[in-house]
Amino acid sequence: MAYIGHRCACGHLDVHHRADSASREHCEAVGGVRCGKGCRKSSTSILVPTFDLAGRRIETITEPGQWIGEGAGYSRAACACDDCRALHAELTGAAA
Numbered sequence: 001m002a003y004i005g006h007r008c009a010c011g012h013l014d015v016h017h018r019a020d021s022a023s024r025e026h027c028e029a030v031g032g033v034r035c036g037k038g039c040r041k042s043s044t045s046i047l048v049p050t051f052d053l054a055g056r057r058i059e060t061i062t063e064p065g066q067w068i069g070e071g072a073g074y075s076r077a078a079c080a081c082d083d084c085r086a087l088h089a090e091l092t093g094a095a096a
């Protein structure tokens, strides 16, 4: 399912980031180890497209705060900040 998230300054999506014990987020996009490019989370919300096994685009957009990543190697809730909620409302035509 497509979902709304953020792309970090390191070039990877926020779903690849994990908070450490000091609750600083770090990137594990490269095989579960830190990519080392320097993380600065962008506040801009983007729609991240996803594809099924046949390569078809899945149009359904996961709602902010809903669980994403099942079977995709990560699992966490989609970002639910105000920007993401606003973009979701815009894309789905829901009343803002």
Ligand SMILES: [Zn+2]
Binding pocket: 008, 010, 011, 012, 027, 028, 029, 035, 036, 037
């Ligand atoms: Zn990264």
Ligand SMILES: [Zn+2]
Binding pocket: 008, 009, 010, 011, 012, 017, 026, 027, 038, 039, 040
């Ligand atoms: Zn990062």
Ligand SMILES: [Zn+2]
Binding pocket: 005, 006, 045, 079, 080, 081, 082, 083, 084
């Ligand atoms: Zn967000």
